[in-house]
Amino acid sequence: MINCELFTCDAATKKLYEKAKKERIDTVWDRALAMQPQCGFGEMGLCCTNCSMGPCRIVKVSDDGPKAGICGATEDTIASRNFARAVAAGSAAHSDHGRDIALALYHATGKIRVKDEEKLFKIAGEWGIAVEGKDASRIAREVAEKALSEFGKIFGKLLFLKRAPHKRQNLWDELGVAPEAIDREIVEVLHSTHMGSDADYRNIIRQAIRAALSDGWGGSMIGTELSDVLFGTPVPRKVEANLGVLKKECVNIVVHGHEPTLSEAIVMAARDPELLELAKKQGAEGINVVGMCCTGNEIAMRHGIPMAGDFFQQELAIVTGAVEAMIVDVQCIMPSLATVAKCYHTKLITTSPKAKVPGAIHMEFDEQKGLDIAKRIVKEAVMNFKNRKGEVYIPDVKSEGEIGYSLEAIIKILDRVTNSFAHPSGTVKPLVDAIKSGVLRGAVAIVGCNNHKQPHNSCHVTLAKELLRRDILVVTTGCGAHSCIKAGLMSKEARKYCGKGLATVCELLDIPPVLHMGSCVDISRILVLLSEVANYMGVDISDLPVAAAAPEWMSEKAQSIGLYAVASGIYVVLGVSPAVTGSENVTNYLTKDLESVLGGRFEIEKDPVKAAEKIAVHIENKRKRLGI
Ligand code: SF4
Numbered sequence: 001m002i003n004c005e006l007f008t009c010d011a012a013t014k015k016l017y018e019k020a021k022k023e024r025i026d027t028v029w030d031r032a033l034a035m036q037p038q039c040g041f042g043e044m045g046l047c048c049t050n051c052s053m054g055p056c057r058i059v060k061v062s063d064d065g066p067k068a069g070i071c072g073a074t075e076d077t078i079a080s081r082n083f084a085r086a087v088a089a090g091s092a093a094h095s096d097h098g099r100d101i102a103l104a105l106y107h108a109t110g111k112i113r114v115k116d117e118e119k120l121f122k123i124a125g126e127w128g129i130a131v132e133g134k135d136a137s138r139i140a141r142e143v144a145e146k147a148l149s150e151f152g153k154i155f156g157k158l159l160f161l162k163r164a165p166h167k168r169q170n171l172w173d174e175l176g177v178a179p180e181a182i183d184r185e186i187v188e189v190l191h192s193t194h195m196g197s198d199a200d201y202r203n204i205i206r207q208a209i210r211a212a213l214s215d216g217w218g219g220s221m222i223g224t225e226l227s228d229v230l231f232g233t234p235v236p237r238k239v240e241a242n243l244g245v246l247k248k249e250c251v252n253i254v255v256h257g258h259e260p261t262l263s264e265a266i267v268m269a270a271r272d273p274e275l276l277e278l279a280k281k282q283g284a285e286g287i288n289v290v291g292m293c294c295t296g297n298e299i300a301m302r303h304g305i306p307m308a309g310d311f312f313q314q315e316l317a318i319v320t321g322a323v324e325a326m327i328v329d330v331q332c333i334m335p336s337l338a339t340v341a342k343c344y345h346t347k348l349i350t351t352s353p354k355a356k357v358p359g360a361i362h363m364e365f366d367e368q369k370g371l372d373i374a375k376r377i378v379k380e381a382v383m384n385f386k387n388r389k390g391e392v393y394i395p396d397v398k399s400e401g402e403i404g405y406s407l408e409a410i411i412k413i414l415d416r417v418t419n420s421f422a423h424p425s426g427t428v429k430p431l432v433d434a435i436k437s438g439v440l441r442g443a444v445a446i447v448g449c450n451n452h453k454q455p456h457n458s459c460h461v462t463l464a465k466e467l468l469r470r471d472i473l474v475v476t477t478g479c480g481a482h483s484c485i486k487a488g489l490m491s492k493e494a495r496k497y498c499g500k501g502l503a504t505v506c507e508l509l510d511i512p513p514v515l516h517m518g519s520c521v522d523i524s525r526i527l528v529l530l531s532e533v534a535n536y537m538g539v540d541i542s543d544l545p546v547a548a549a550a551p552e553w554m555s556e557k558a559q560s561i562g563l564y565a566v567a568s569g570i571y572v573v574l575g576v577s578p579a580v581t582g583s584e585n586v587t588n589y590l591t592k593d594l595e596s597v598l599g600g601r602f603e604i605e606k607d608p609v610k611a612a613e614k615i616a617v618h619i620e621n622k623r624k625r626l627g628i
């Protein structure tokens with residue numbers, strides 16, 4: 001058995017890992033241990049399977065062995081191709097999510113209605129859609145049509161690129177990386193990395209940048225903006241987090257995955273009086289819906305639904321023995337869930353035609369019949385309550401935090417300290433003033449996943465605390481947000497971790513020092529916030545005293561996010577290296593040379609304390625250059 005003190009700082013995780021071991025359940029950590037040593041060729045990005053002459057590998061550790069693939073591809077070509085394909089896959093995942101939301105908006109009728117008409121009108125205006133004399137549903141359809149055309153339009157650039165500062169837009173144009181249509185950029189990466197196509201690592205990375213930008217400023221941004229339109233723009237609210245939010249006496253439903261169309265319908269269905277009555281008849285006190293991973297972030301932000309846990313806690317939720325159903329859609333769903341669920345009474349229910357898991361029950365979700373299907377799924381969970389077997393153990397570990405900091409919410413909060421006689425409201429001026437005065441040194445986004453190569457949660461949390469004490473505001477999304485809320489960093493009490501300047505800002509604005517901005521697609525909110533700040537200051541994003549960090553990242557989506565952040569001019573510190581280190585040229589290009597091209601670059605730093613030091617130096621250098 002692994003000593004869980006070493007691999008996580010989270011108390012609920014430790015307790016449930018021990019239960020899992022007692023019950024002979026294998027978890028992600030056990031499988032990671034069994035996988036050691038991991039393949040060095042794969043780790044360095046030096047393995048290629050792009051054609052059936054392969055697989056090929058480049059040997060670096062000795063003079064013997066192949067120095068090129070059978071086709072002649074070098075280490076630079078192979079490493080950059082692998083990286084570009086990972087970025088394209090990440091961009092595809094986010095963008096397809098965005099497409100599904102746009103389709104849901106297109107069909108928005110019946111029970112799913114437009115919740116934020118103001119935002120709908122704003123996007124319509126931004127995209128040149130006339131609104132006079134039209135009702136919200138017609139405008140919604142036109143906005144959705146325009147959003148859907150972003151995926152495959154023949155001419156022009158992505159519409160949301162216009163939100164970026166002019167200097168950034170011009171730079172993208174000069175470099176030829178401004179994306180034109182989302183699907184096309186992804187296809188072009190797959191084409192150019194086919195055997196015998198692009199062999200120039202710089203050009204391969206250029207294609208990857210286009211695909212990544214089509215995620216951040218395309219698919220993800222469409223996903224976020226249209227989710228707000230459909231389901232409401234988040235506002236600050238309190239929420240509980242960690243596996244202690246499961247309730248022994250209730251029917252527990254864990255919603256896990258990414259797309260809010262499913263989770264919104266489940267939340268609605270679980271409030272149905274008939275189903276509540278049915279739950280009582282089964283001996284339960286009620287129905288308790290909780291969220292996991294990014295779906296957890298989405299429904300927490302909009303409904304205050306408890307955040308049950310992050311990526312590495314999904315198996316452990318089932319190990320409690322208290323989960324009647326885990327309902328999943330797409331992305332970050334470990335196939336092992338089916339095996340773990342079999343050891344308990346839990347029903348693993350897949351809902352997307354794009355993501356089936358052998359051993360799970362498949363109940364396909366369709367937005368147009370959303371509530372009816374959701375009710376059937378919830379009923380399946382309710383009827384499973386009486387089938388609990390073995391020991392039910394829910395660790396008494398949970399914390400509370402304030403979440404829901406959409407850009408709109410942040411601007412409203414800033415209005416609290418705007419002198420309305422002297423300055424217009426609705427701007428980022430107070431934030432800019434705080435940065436300029438130096439009370440706030442800068443801001444950092446902590447995002448990304450969990451990875452067994454880093455201690456679970458503690459990298460996110462240590463990094464956040466190190467930044468807070470240096471008067472650097474932290475914003476967070478995804479599983480980084482789960483880590484921070486579990487550690488109490490989204491409560492007002494977390495001001496005790498802050499330097500004097502940041503503590504004062506938080507007190508004045510009445511906010512926690514770590515702001516939860518949502519799910520992984522919601523990193524697009526951070527792009528818009530940075531653009532607003534840069535535009536207000538008349539500079540580019542790359543001039544701002546900001547950075548991003550993904551200390552425990554693991555997914556291809558995280559690689560796409562990292563690259564679009566770099567391409568937007570941001571310094572991005574990764575706690576785990578992407579599989580490119582087998583090529584010195586590609587590694588140097590990503591971690592050094594890109595800065596002179598795009599103003600942003602990657603940094604690889606495993607140690608979160610050192611990462612914070614590097615970020616602080618970066619921020620102070622940016623301040624110096626701005627003369628503030
Ligand atoms: S594309 Fe080239 S390096 Fe890759 S598997 Fe085929 S022959 Fe080998």
Ligand code: SF4
Nearest residue numbers: 311332448449478479
């Ligand atoms: S942060 Fe990573 S693990 Fe968590 S939901 Fe997003 S992509 Fe998945």
